[in-house]
Amino acid sequence: MSTLTEESAVASGYRAGRTLPLRVELVRQLKRRRTLVMGGILAVLPFVLLIAFAIGGRPGRENGQVTLLDTATASGANFAAVNLFVSAGFLLVIPVALFCGDTVASEAGWSSLRYLLAAPVPRARLLWSKLVVALGLSLAAMILLPLVALAVGTAAYGWGPLQIPTGGALDTATATQRLVVVIAYIFLSQLVTAGLAFWLSTKTDAPLGAVGGAVGLTIVGNVLDAVTALGHWRDFLPAHWQFAWADAVQPHLEWSGMIQGTAVSITYALVLFALAFRGFARKDIVS
Numbered sequence: 359m360s361t362l363t364e365e366s367a368v369a370s371g372y373r374a375g376r377t378l379p380l381r382v383e384l385v386r387q388l389k390r391r392r393t394l395v396m397g398g399i400l401a402v403l404p405f406v407l408l409i410a411f412a413i414g415g416r417p418g419r420e421n422g423q424v425t426l427l428d429t430a431t432a433s434g435a436n437f438a439a440v441n442l443f444v445s446a447g448f449l450l451v452i453p454v455a456l457f458c459g460d461t462v463a464s465e466a467g468w469s470s471l472r473y474l475l476a477a478p479v480p481r482a483r484l485l486w487s488k489l490v491v492a493l494g495l496s497l498a499a500m501i502l503l504p505l506v507a508l509a510v511g512t513a514a515y516g517w518g519p520l521q522i523p524t525g526g527a528l529d530t531a532t533a534t535q536r537l538v539v540v541i542a543y544i545f546l547s548q549l550v551t552a553g554l555a556f557w558l559s560t561k562t563d564a565p566l567g568a569v570g571g572a573v574g575l576t577i578v579g580n581v582l583d584a585v586t587a588l589g590h591w592r593d594f595l596p597a598h599w600q601f602a603w604a605d606a607v608q609p610h611l612e613w614s615g616m617i618q619g620t621a622v623s624i625t626y627a628l629v630l631f632a633l634a635f636r637g638f639a640r641k642d643i644v645s
Contacts, residue, residue, distance in 0.1 A: 383491045392460065393495065396453050400499055403449070404441055404507040408514055426523050426607065433518035435533040437511025438504045439540070439607055445503060446544050447600060451576050453499040454548045457492040459555030459568035462638075466563040481639055489556060489631070496552060497545050504537060526609050536606045543603040543616050550596045550623045551576050553630030560638040596623050 387393055411431055430440040462485070465471040520533035528536060555572035562568055579597040582588065592598045599619025605612035 380487055380490055383487045384494070387457070387461070387491055387495060392456060396456060396499060397502060400449075400453070400503045401506050403445065403503060404437070404510040407437075407441060407444070407507075408510055426604070429521045429523055431515050432521040433515055434508050434510075434512030435518070435520040435528075435530065435537065437515060438508040438537060439520065441507035442504055442537075442540055442544065442603075446603070447580070448577075450500055450503070450544060451548065451551055451573060454496040454551045455555045455569045455572040455576070457495045457499075458489070458552040459559045459572050460565040461488040461492045461556070462559040463562055463565040463568045467565055482635060485560070485635055485638055492556065493552060496548065500541055500545050500548075504541060508537075520607065522607060522609060524608070528607075528609075536611070539606045539611070539616075540603045543606070543620065546620045547596060547600055547602075547623045549627035550630070553627035553634075557630045557634040557637075560634045560641070593618070594622065596626060599623075 407430070426436075426443050427440055429436045431437065462471070517530065519527040519529050520536065521527050551572055554575060555568055558568035558571045559565070576597070579595050580600075583592050583595050583597040585592075596619070599615060599622060602615035602619045605615050
């Protein structure tokens with residue numbers, strides 16, 4: 359395998375950087391059924407919540423406390439924010455784990471991985487192309503949900519300012535900017551899940567194992583974060599900062615929590631991505 363790659367590397371017209379172009383990998387992934395199914399689920403969720411509010415009436419307050427969920431029907435912007443709130447903790451983890459955990463393991467499961475490398479596609483180039491496309495699809499999934507929710511919410515509740523649970527409101531321009539910040543933070547906070555799923559994808563030929571392992575360990579992180587006895591040790595858990603984006607839907611934007619959460623997530627992600635590239639470079643490909 360290595361001999362073939364080295365001989366091809368000096369062949370006339372061969373450029374390692376031109377193998378497995380991103381557009382080719384993107385088209386391949388977009389055509390897959392799991393991509394279409396996940397996109398459909400995220401696009402349907404706002405309609406499910408709309409029907410739930412239509413049947414159950416406007417969200418009610420518990421114990422006199424007003425939460426973001428209570429403002430869901432105030433405007434399209436509020437409806438979009440609520441969709442992010444109810445999905446950020448678990449639902450948005452799934453597309454990240456799916457796109458990043460399935461990408462390499464599925465090739466091994468189909469016994470096509472060795473043929474891709476014999477094309478010849480350098481191993482680092484193959485992983486890079488798959489990682490970039492997987493992250494791009496993950497980001498697209500996180501953008502799709504609030505976009506559909508904003509359109510559905512605006513049609514149902516009208517276009518207006520973002521009502522803040524603690525009082526006051528953000529004008530539409532500011533609300534749009536804040537929602538962009540929220541989406542960006544949720545994406546960055548999910549990089550640790552992406553790194554975990556991608557690393558597992560290079561270690562197994564079973565896509566379900568990589569995806570399930572990433573989701574399972576993410577759930578374990580959430581459970582550990584609920585253990586208050588851990589004290590400040592929870593600050594090192596990505597799950598501890600998963601809702602730090604709530605600081606973006608306040609009258610005054612607070613960055614401290616999101617900065618800490620982003621730093622923790624990116625640190626874990628870089629380590630996991632490095633392990634994936636290092637391990638895959640030395641792995642015997644037999645699938």
